[in-house]
Amino acid sequence: MKTEPPASIKQRLASYLAQLPPPTAVKLASGLERERLRGVTGLPYEMILSGLRPLLASFRGKRPGSPDPLRQFCQPFEDLLVDGRDGERRQGLISRASVLRVWNWLEDDLLPDALPDMKRRIVDHTLTGDTVALGATVSVMHASAASAIRSAIEEARRDATQRKQAEKQLGGESGFDDAREIAAVLSIAPAMLALQSMLPRTIENLDDATLASVKELYDTTAETSPADALYIPFAVMSRLAEPSQILRFVRKVAHQRNDMVISRCDLAIFGEILLAEMEKIARKADALRPGHADLGILLEDVRRFARLSRGFTAEIDLRRNGEWGQRLLAARARVSAAVSQEMSRFENELVRALPFHQMGQYGRGGPMKPDLHKAPDSGRAARMEACLRFVEGVTPICEPLGAQSHCRSVRQQVETYLAAYEDRLLEEIRVASGTARANAELFLEFAAGFHEALGEEKQAEILRRRGQVATRS
Template sequence: MAGVVANKLLMVRKLVETAPDAALRSLELALSGPAGGQGALASVRRLVEDETAARYIRNSVLAPIVPLCDARDSEQTSFPPRVLSLLWEALKIDSPRKIEEAAARCNPWDLEQGPPEVFNELCEIAARGVRAQTAPGFVALGQICDIDELAACLELSAIVRAALPKLSEWISKMSEERASSARLAYNDACEIRDDAGPLLFEILAAHLPDDFRILRVISAVMERPTDKFWASSEVGVFGERVLTDIEKNIDFIRTFDADRGEAEGRKAALAAQRVAAQITEFEQSVDLNKDGPWGRRIGKYKQGVAQTVESRMNAAEKELLAALPLRPISILGGKNGKGIPALTAEPDERLVSRVTAVLAFVADVRSCAAQSGYGASRAKVLEKLNTRLDQYIEDILYVVRTGEGGDRALAQRYLDLAAGLIAYSRDEKTAEIVRRRAAAAVAQAA
């Protein structure tokens, strides 16, 4: 196939330049094979490779504000993704030689010695350009974001860049030496402008996988203040934001729709894990008073999440019975009769989806159950579930082997379903044993 015509290649270039970073990485991976180097695709691959290299340089120079240009909660400091490309284009026009120097210094052996000073110089130039609003490239930014906030973030770039290599240490195990380092960064920020401290924390939080961990850094700077003092301070918003997120996650656990299946159950379990981590972070970072503004709420949330998770776990047995229905051994058994598998219809996909969601939830809250106060409840729920599943599997294996008590083919489908469910309540090894026993039963029946 002939090369892509110029106008089409221009269109492709525009698409590549405006693609999100994640999409660009996917495109680069898709074109990395032998086919990507042939014909028309070769031109596209060169465009993708050039754009990837250019973004690496851009993101290295503008690293302090890059995560602020991702999707974030509306209450957090953030900018549209286009800000990065517009800033970079404006800098290329304003300071082309410094851009060339940054590109030349943006290599592993230079970066090992720490970020080149030209990176900070370019951020300072960008801050001045954004504030001045005279160059056309910088003027365009005023149409899509708060230029004062963007300029303030850029002015803190040197402090943020110096703090980033230390950030993982600050949140892993804060020592007095590390706390002093964090306080120094905070004081340096406040020398630039009096209200820069909270903005520094905002930027650093954006660089954390779990942004609520910034509480640990703030606590070190404030020397673990009481909740009353912290809540009334200029950084009280960080605590309020975490408390709001805790409440939102508890509400999600309470209301998640089991009809959506396993993914939704796992999402709810992640919410429970996040709540546990956030409460622990609060207790370690803040001197909580049980009657204080945050102490009261944390106490309420600890009780609320335990009750909510226990309520969802307690529904698991009912969901299991609905998906793997039983029929009484005799009419005298009534509701309390142990019952045997009711093999009268195909497994109901909706009911299977529901029980899978709940069992996935029960399985995945294991990591936070003990610390959150519902470890014993979870153990009791699993004991009941496994007792029921064990008996069900034995009963239905009998049907598969003998054909007595129901349709053998239908029994095999329910047996496979039960094996899948016991993987959640126990483990995959147990499920595999059930599957091997099922295969042996089928072979015996044949």
């Protein structure tokens, strides 16, 4: 049994490799793969390449270098690989951490004689450039590995002791499930490789021509491997710029747009995945305490929710009384409530950042003017800018969130307060001197920054010019 290096060393190495410039990472990976194929020993090839794989996977276009046996093994399921999982395991995603465990399991236990021989043949054919022999050997490796893994998993399911041992070798229950999915994909490896050759790395729009090609490949595969054919649309989904477009494929197979029908068809899992992600975002937003959230992260989550929600409702016809329609409405209500609660404190934050104070003996009905006794609080200003960037980011997507009324109300309150404050601040700049003048100019710059956070660069520039005029008065 192979021993792995300590996790701390692997983590430090992965962190270092992740910072490499793309050309350097490609050059390093290609050099390592070339030397390993030539049989040069003494280097921790797999540990370095494992650290490089997440970075290399993010590059567009064909991966450079000469594929070694492990890369050839992974190619059919490379679209399904993920660096880590956030929450529960999901079908159609395979952890990169499981790949080497499955590979070692095959080499040590399942195919101890056949796999080393196939590895040698793959290296020889790669170095000699014999593409026909290479393709044949790789095909045999895929089929043999799929069969061996499936047999071992079936035995493990019947024997608790074997299952426990297999899970220990594979990194637990999730690794065991990853191995099962790797076997499923390898069993239809020719179809998965054909899919990769017909699709761009990123699909901006799943058009009719692409849909027709994918469906033809899916139908052909489903004739002999109906359960495993599901990984074809999983691979397509991983390449979509807008994941909800996978519902176009589901519609084409189901010949329906109606969610009541689609939610009960064999491909309903894709709708369930999209709904589950929206519900996860909704739960996360619902759990936040107003005033304690990272607004940048919340905005990204809300944007993701809005894109998924718009895409989901655009691709299929949802019925409000249907299960999917009810779940979407419930998730949308939770997100809307969380956004509204967060934004309800923004006006108070603005008052703290740009404070007024009462004049004379008239109580609350007395005249107001900007409080220039102290310099503005930069921390409050930074929090307010974050609030306003959130408002600006949410405004275009408030309709699919169901929060348009609250967004408009908060933005109007902010703009009304800013207008009143700026007019009186400019009056103070004209007559103030010393520390009060200096503080007023700082407050004016903060107010201009608030306009910029709202996407109002022109208003910010006008305010600065008005401040310059007032200073010279």
